[in-house]
Amino acid sequence: xxxxxxxxxxxxxxxTTAAQIAISGRxxxxxxxPSYSRKIALPVTGADGSAxxxxxxxxxxxxxxxxxxxxxxxxxxxxxxLDGLDQLQQTVGDTDSQESPAxxxxxxxxxxxxxxxxxxxxxxxxxxxxxxxxxxxxLQRATQTVxxxxxxxxxxxxxxxxxxxxxxxxxxxxxxxxxxxSAAGADVTSQLDQRDGLISQLSxxxxxxxxxxxxxxxxLYTDSGVPLFDVKARSVTFQTTPAMAPGTVGNAVVIDGVPxxxxxxxxxxxxxxxxxxxQLRDEVAPAYQNxxxxxxxxxxxxxxESDQSGHGGADAAGLFTWSGGPAIPPSGTVTxxxxxxxxxxxxxxxxxxxxxxGVRDGGINGSDYVYNAAGAASFADRLDALATSLNGQRAxxxxxxxxxxxxxxxxxNASVSWLENxxxxxxxENDFQKTFLxxxxxxxxxxxxxxxxxxxxxxxxxxxxxxxxxxLINVVSQLFDQLMLAFK
Amino acid sequence: MKSTxxxxxxxxxxxxxxxxxxxxxxxxxxxxxxTSRLADVGLTLGARxxxxxSIRRDDASLAALSDDNATxxxxxDQSQAALDAMSTTGNAFLQSLLAxxxxxxxxxxxxxxxxxxxxxxIDAANTAAGGHYLFAxxxxxxxxxxxxxxxxxxxxxxxFLATFGVTQSDPNVANITSAQMSGFLDNQFAALFADPAWxxxxxxxxxQNLTQRISPNEKVETSVNANDTAMRxxxxxxxxxxxxxxxxxxxxARNVLFAKATTIIGGAVSDITSLQGRLxxxxxxxxxxxxxxxxxxxxxxxxxxALEGVDPAExxxxxxxxxxxxxxxxxxxxxxxxxxxxxxx
Numbered sequence: 091x092x093x094x095x096x097x098x099x100x101x102x103x104x105x106t107t108a109a110q111i112a113i114s115g116r117x118x119x120x121x122x123x124p125s126y127s128r129k130i131a132l133p134v135t136g137a138d139g140s141a142x143x144x145x146x147x148x149x150x151x152x153x154x155x156x157x158x159x160x161x162x163x164x165x166x167x168x169x170x171x172l173d174g175l176d177q178l179q180q181t182v183g184d185t186d187s188q189e190s191p192a193x194x195x196x197x198x199x200x201x202x203x204x205x206x207x208x209x210x211x212x213x214x215x216x217x218x219x220x221x222x223x224x225x226x227x228x229l230q231r232a233t234q235t236v237x238x239x240x241x242x243x244x245x246x247x248x249x250x251x252x253x254x255x256x257x258x259x260x261x262x263x264x265x266x267x268x269x270x271x272s273a274a275g276a277d278v279t280s281q282l283d284q285r286d287g288l289i290s291q292l293s294x295x296x297x298x299x300x301x302x303x304x305x306x307x308x309x310l311y312t313d314s315g316v317p318l319f320d321v322k323a324r325s326v327t328f329q330t331t332p333a334m335a336p337g338t339v340g341n342a343v344v345i346d347g348v349p350x351x352x353x354x355x356x357x358x359x360x361x362x363x364x365x366x367x368x369q370l371r372d373e374v375a376p377a378y379q380n381x382x383x384x385x386x387x388x389x390x391x392x393x394x395e396s397d398q399s400g401h402g403g404a405d406a407a408g409l410f411t412w413s414g415g416p417a418i419p420p421s422g423t424v425t426x427x428x429x430x431x432x433x434x435x436x437x438x439x440x441x442x443x444x445x446x447x448g449v450r451d452g453g454i455n456g457s458d459y460v461y462n463a464a465g466a467a468s469f470a471d472r473l474d475a476l477a478t479s480l481n482g483q484r485a486x487x488x489x490x491x492x493x494x495x496x497x498x499x500x501x502x503n504a505s506v507s508w509l510e511n512x513x514x515x516x517x518x519e520n521d522f523q524k525t526f527l528x529x530x531x532x533x534x535x536x537x538x539x540x541x542x543x544x545x546x547x548x549x550x551x552x553x554x555x556x557x558x559x560x561x562l563i564n565v566v567s568q569l570f571d572q573l574m575l576a577f578k
Numbered sequence: 579m580k581s582t583x584x585x586x587x588x589x590x591x592x593x594x595x596x597x598x599x600x601x602x603x604x605x606x607x608x609x610x611x612x613t614s615r616l617a618d619v620g621l622t623l624g625a626r627x628x629x630x631x632s633i634r635r636d637d638a639s640l641a642a643l644s645d646d647n648a649t650x651x652x653x654x655d656q657s658q659a660a661l662d663a664m665s666t667t668g669n670a671f672l673q674s675l676l677a678x679x680x681x682x683x684x685x686x687x688x689x690x691x692x693x694x695x696x697x698x699x700i701d702a703a704n705t706a707a708g709g710h711y712l713f714a715x716x717x718x719x720x721x722x723x724x725x726x727x728x729x730x731x732x733x734x735x736x737x738f739l740a741t742f743g744v745t746q747s748d749p750n751v752a753n754i755t756s757a758q759m760s761g762f763l764d765n766q767f768a769a770l771f772a773d774p775a776w777x778x779x780x781x782x783x784x785x786q787n788l789t790q791r792i793s794p795n796e797k798v799e800t801s802v803n804a805n806d807t808a809m810r811x812x813x814x815x816x817x818x819x820x821x822x823x824x825x826x827x828x829x830x831a832r833n834v835l836f837a838k839a840t841t842i843i844g845g846a847v848s849d850i851t852s853l854q855g856r857l858x859x860x861x862x863x864x865x866x867x868x869x870x871x872x873x874x875x876x877x878x879x880x881x882x883x884a885l886e887g888v889d890p891a892e893x894x895x896x897x898x899x900x901x902x903x904x905x906x907x908x909x910x911x912x913x914x915x916x917x918x919x920x921x922x923x
Contacts, residue, residue: 196635200642204642539587546923
């Protein structure tokens, strides 16, 4: 062992220690960055006793990382669904408010009963018409809210898809850098962190599966198996529907030519914001719209007039009519958009120039349909029949996902129960997913994050080691001087 | 090393992450303590929200029926008062007729009493409550019994003239025999008070009585109408004595007239009593229904409270405990933030 070797050793030790301090500095800088992972320098001792940094690796836990990605997607889809359901719930309100169609039907039924108990009191007749008007406009408003939720989901999906395309473009550049850097043996740990950050952002929009290959190359697939990125980014396209109406089906998101949402999808997305939004737009909101349409249809049927004169006229719309009136909508099936066009028949509405006598006596559709032939002022038979009919069993379309045979008031109640049930389930699920994500993120952070106190303590150690190496150089230098003196 | 490693980010977040949840729970508990009701009914009840709506619907229906029953009670009272008046006047007339020994004088006084009785009968039969005629059946918008002068009188005059050839004020009515009078009263005169003459000349009431729903399961007939036998008999008896030339008749014919009138008015008064009994029954049923409905409403209120209600004391305790948790979390976070090696290096 010569002095020169000792000098070399000290020199390399200085470089190594300096590099380690630099890495520690990077760690401290990234301590609060959630996508930063702790960098670890691996110093190695060479054959001649010199130290060098062989490589810089980063702390990672693949299993935990995948867990966090999955949890992010699930939390994101549940949140999107819950937000939509909260908006839909506005059409129903609290149980003691008069907002829901169910509560308004109660008001109508009671005013009808009171009118039947005193048919010659025109004010009670007006109360019936007012209640009916409130119910019709309530159904119309609810329809508008539902279609707005659908339209908003549609727009949000478009925004999501734009976001995905931006991320994939950045991903492509980064991935190319990483693979070429890894092949050349360069330090790509920062880019790896950046790429992981991009994958996290992507997992919010849709569920992703990550496959790592040679030279840190990564291929991305959706959680249903459609390729998102494989050396090159794949195309993700979506067309918004400008005018969302009852019965309109929204477009599907198409990835690499494969539709991943909607009925036609063979490989549909399971999680991510897009999954939640499409569930809202294509399943939940249309089912609720169907329920509103069925309530409207039940009302038109209940208050329909039938021919009293024996001339064989068809049943025609009475107090409630719609855009297809005076014909009655077909029974037992949904007529899309009926809840948007239902209104009080102007012939029975004093505000539109009509008269409430039409409710009591019939005859809204002409003299063939008059029930009160004698014109008696306290004729209660028609009103009693209407009250009974309102509480009569009807057939409803199973496409609305609640009862297929019920009375109109009970059907409206069932609709409220259905919506609140969905909301309750979504809320519980949302809480669970958020907690799960929070715990998984904490675990990942603990596995790959930086502890500043630990870094600082390490830095103190490195400081000492640096001082020792400098001292060694000083000592060797002094020894060299002494040697030279000997030759004078 | 990995299992005990805690990153700075996780360390600082450990207490902060719960604040959102604690705050929203605190708000919820406060709302429940002040309103004694669930803060978000739909979220807590889920599929059972419909039950709350059903209970409210049933309660509202009972409230509406109770209101209608109050109005009905008032109408029934009014009807009873009118029937009372008819009964009293009829009884007084009956007494007058009975007090009269056969063949005695003062037919003029009786005729006066009959005329007055007829007018008061028509008045009572036309009792109205705010434009709603109580004795008109379902034809409640039009006055049931016409004024005698314009309604029944022309037909009576025509029948009298046709049968006897003279008007009621003609002195020749003294020639009417008791047999003739008896025949007239049983045939032509009686026909004036039967259908269709009754409906044409006297009454526009409908034969169909009002029906009202007094409780969710009960529908009852709630009125009597002016076409009832009792009313026709009253009209007949009064008209008989008031307008068949009583003062001009000879004693025999007059006695026949009075005897017939006595029979008829007696029958009328007892029929009126049974009408009053019928209405009395209805009132009783209404009162009973009202009591039952009140009990039901109390039960429904209890059910609703069980479903949607919250004990405010329990909510306050919850609110206090969340408050304490939040404060503890704040103080721990403060301590954690101060734990740094830099303070000691």
